[in-house]
Amino acid sequence: AQSVTQLDSQVxxxxxxxxxxxxxxxxxxxxxxxxxxxxPNQGLQLLLKYLSGSTLVKGINGFEAEFNKSQTSFHLRKPxxxxxxxxxxxxxxxxxxGNQFYFGTGTSLTVIP
Amino acid sequence: xxxxxxxxxxxxxxxxQSMTLQCAQDMNHNSMxxxxxxxGMGLRLIYYSASxxxxxxxxxxxxxxxxxxxxxxFSLRLESAAPSQTSVYFCASRLAGGSSYEQYFGPxxxxxxx
Numbered sequence: 001a002q003s004v005t006q007l008d009s010q011v012x013x014x015x016x017x018x019x020x021x022x023x024x025x026x027x028x029x030x031x032x033x034x035x036x037x038x039x040p041n042q043g044l045q046l047l048l049k050y051l052s053g054s055t056l057v058k059g060i061n062g063f064e065a066e067f068n069k070s071q072t073s074f075h076l077r078k079p080x081x082x083x084x085x086x087x088x089x090x091x092x093x094x095x096x097x098g099n100q101f102y103f104g105t106g107t108s109l110t111v112i113p
Numbered sequence: 114x115x116x117x118x119x120x121x122x123x124x125x126x127x128x129x130q131s132m133t134l135q136c137a138q139d140m141n142h143n144s145m146x147x148x149x150x151x152x153g154m155g156l157r158l159i160y161y162s163a164s165x166x167x168x169x170x171x172x173x174x175x176x177x178x179x180x181x182x183x184x185x186x187f188s189l190r191l192e193s194a195a196p197s198q199t200s201v202y203f204c205a206s207r208l209a210g211g212s213s214y215e216q217y218f219g220p221x222x223x224x225x226x227x
Binding site: 006009032034036041042043044045046049051090094099100101103104105106 | 117144146148153154155156157158161163169171203205209212213214215216217218219220221
């Protein structure tokens with residue numbers, strides 16, 4: 001069975017500070033990993049994805065994530081956050097059959113001026 | 114391109130009433146999904162349709178039915194609404210068999226059952 005765990009439900013951070021949102025996964029087979037962002041009262045938008053190749057992937061809005069197979073993690077980072085980054089962030093995985101996605105419970109990032 | 118569209122955006126139902134949530138995509142995707150989002154629980158899959166003509170249960174199918182009307186449209190029906198079905202419902206689609214794998218989401222329907 002597959003699962004995704006987001007270790008922090010809420011992360012407050014000051015504007016221009018760095019941030020890391022943690023994601024761990026469980027799967028007995030190879031997975032593809034994603035980070036989505038949800039702004040208030042909107043749907044989910046793709047931030048970045050890891051399918052294969054380089055373990056450091058870069059996404060939109062200055063975010064990046066690193067795939068670590070030995071630690072089964074896919075943490076999201078940004079070196080300097082803006083007020084506009086305040087949102088809910090979801091980590092997700094799918095298998096190469098791709099029919100189902102498995103989502104974490106989300107991390108609410110609040111950027112404090 | 115509109116992407117994934119959902120109607121209605123908001124709905125209030127009384128317990129026992131029925132309704133259908135509509136979803137359509139114009140990206141020629143073959144797979145479509147219905148999720149519900151509840152505080153602290155992330156997104157939970159209700160039903161999905163891997164391709165036109167097929168539907169499968171997800172994690173929380175009880176109390177719901179779906180219809181894949183054609184390649185573009187995938188509807189979710191609540192036959193007898195219950196307060197436990199108060200939630201935000203998202204439709205998503207993806208191009209199965211392609212190399213991108215990601216899902217594209219609609220804006221959501223906020224449903225309240227009183």
